[in-house]
Amino acid sequence: MRERVAARVILLDPRGRILLMKGRLPSDPDAPGAWFTVGGGLEPGETVLQAAAREIVEETGFQDAVLGPVVWYSEEILYDRKRRPLVVKQSYVVARCGGGEVSRDGWQPLERELVDDIRWWTLGDLIACPEDVYPVGLAERLPDILDGRYPPEPLILARLGAATPQDFSA
Numbered sequence: 001m002r003e004r005v006a007a008r009v010i011l012l013d014p015r016g017r018i019l020l021m022k023g024r025l026p027s028d029p030d031a032p033g034a035w036f037t038v039g040g041g042l043e044p045g046e047t048v049l050q051a052a053a054r055e056i057v058e059e060t061g062f063q064d065a066v067l068g069p070v071v072w073y074s075e076e077i078l079y080d081r082k083r084r085p086l087v088v089k090q091s092y093v094v095a096r097c098g099g100g101e102v103s104r105d106g107w108q109p110l111e112r113e114l115v116d117d118i119r120w121w122t123l124g125d126l127i128a129c130p131e132d133v134y135p136v137g138l139a140e141r142l143p144d145i146l147d148g149r150y151p152p153e154p155l156i157l158a159r160l161g162a163a164t165p166q167d168f169s170a
Contacts, residue, residue, distance in 0.1 A: 001077075001087050007051035008039035008092045008135075011065065013099025016146050017122050019060065020133070023115035027079035033116050034132035037092065052093040059111070059118075061103025068094035071150050074135060074157040087160060092135070094145055 011019040020035040038059045042051040049067055056065045072092035077085050102118050121129075123146065126139040133139070135157050144150070 001085055003087045003089060005042045005048075006039055006088060006090045007042060007048045007055060008037045008090050009052050009056055010071070010092055010094045010142075010145055011038050011056060011060070011062075012094070012096045012146070013120060014096075015099065015120075015122075017099070017120040018126070018138075018142065019102070019118065020121050021059070021115050022117040022131075023111075025078065026081045026110065026114065027083055029114060032131075034134055035121075035129065036134040037138075039090075039093075048091040049093060052095060056095060056097070058106035058108075059102075060097075061105060062097045062100070065095045065097040068096070069150050070154045071145060072135065072141070072157050073154040073159075075160040076158055077160065090135075091154065092157075094150065 013019070019038055021038060022033045022035050024031050024033050038055060039052065040055045040059070042048065043054075046054070048070060052067060053065065056062055070091045070093050074090045074092075076088050076090070078088050080086055099120065104112070104118075107115070123139065123142055126133060126142065129139075135141075137157070141155075
């Protein structure tokens with residue numbers, strides 16, 4: 001089965017808000033959207049942290065993000081536009097930036113097609129949100145991240161197989 005290794009970013013501003021995007025999967029572009037963290041797939045030769053830094057700039061325009069550790073990891077099976085299965089291995093990196101208005105100038109055509117919204121959320125916003133938010137349990141896990149309490153090793157959110165050390169390398 002094909003694999004996609006991705007860097008997801010828990011991007012926080014000075015007010016303790018997290019930046020989330022609302023979009024739809026390529027396999028179901030007409031479905032209602034869900035909220036999810038900034039991020040995307042690793043390019044050849046990139047580490048998770050390098051991809052996280054690049055994705056922040058591409059998806060938000062923010063140049064001032066400071067990366068922290070990888071705090072969560074998940075593996076899921078998703079489907080592409082042709083409904084072929086794809087194992088997605090996602091590492092969640094904490095990052096902080098100055099915040100502000102997001103720029104969509106670096107968005108790829110697929111992002112422009114499938115992403116409907118992007119905005120800053122408070123923890124209260126997340127707790128009250130009736131829509132789907134990913135990763136599942138984000139509102140429950142976020143207080144530790146906001147307070148700088150990071151796990152000594154990435155917390156496994158979902159796993160299909162064993163993670164390898166290079167999944168977390170800088």
